[in-house]
Amino acid sequence: MRARFGLGLALFLVFQGLFLLTASGRVNRIADEFEVYLQVESLWERGSLAIPQVPPQLFFGKVGRDGQPYAPYGPGVAFLALPHHALARGTAWALGIEPTQVAAHKEWLAALTSLASSTWAALAVLALFRAALALGASQRRAALVAALLGGATLLWP
Structure with a gap:
């Protein structure tokens, strides 16, 4: 459970940072x-x-x-x-x-x-990660799906 929390937090922080760095402001x-x-x-x-x-x-x-x-x-x-x-x-x-x-x-x-859109987009990545885990996906697969949402869609602010 602790590893899931850590990985979810890491995904959120990575995408929050990425989105903040690339936001126009x-x-x-x-x-x-x-x-x-x-x-x-x-x-x-x-x-x-x-x-x-x-x-x-x-x-x-x-x-x-x-x-x-x-x-x-x-x-x-x-x-x-x-x-x-x-x-x-x-x-x-x-x-x-x-x-x-x-x-x-x-x-x-x-x-x-x-920058609110950056935060909410990063939270969406975290939410998808948690949802994938709840549906039985492995941590690796859940992280991959969440990373695809964050990096390969219009979610990127």
Whole structure:
């Protein structure tokens, strides 16, 4: 049992490291990225999934019944990225990156929040490893299947 835990942890750490090293850390290239980030920011700051901070010329979601703009995505990703956003805000405070330093503060928050996909992808690798073991696969086969998920699919963020 201890070896299974160690191998699972090793898989998670290897893929978390790989995904972190290859992640862009930027969310301002396309609307799919920045609208999800703005959902997280809005959820943290206003307790709402509305994204009024999107410039009208870039907005491509839907206007809700309350007249507020919403991204065309469900709330799941925003909720899953909240822990990373909290970590980003905490580290910004600890490092002295003040909200008055608008560009640096926003870049820091966006970069660390965007790494949520790396963590969830690495957790998916770990989950597949554990599921394969539960279905009777050997440790070697379970690790191989999990590694294929992490390295040879669109899961790679």
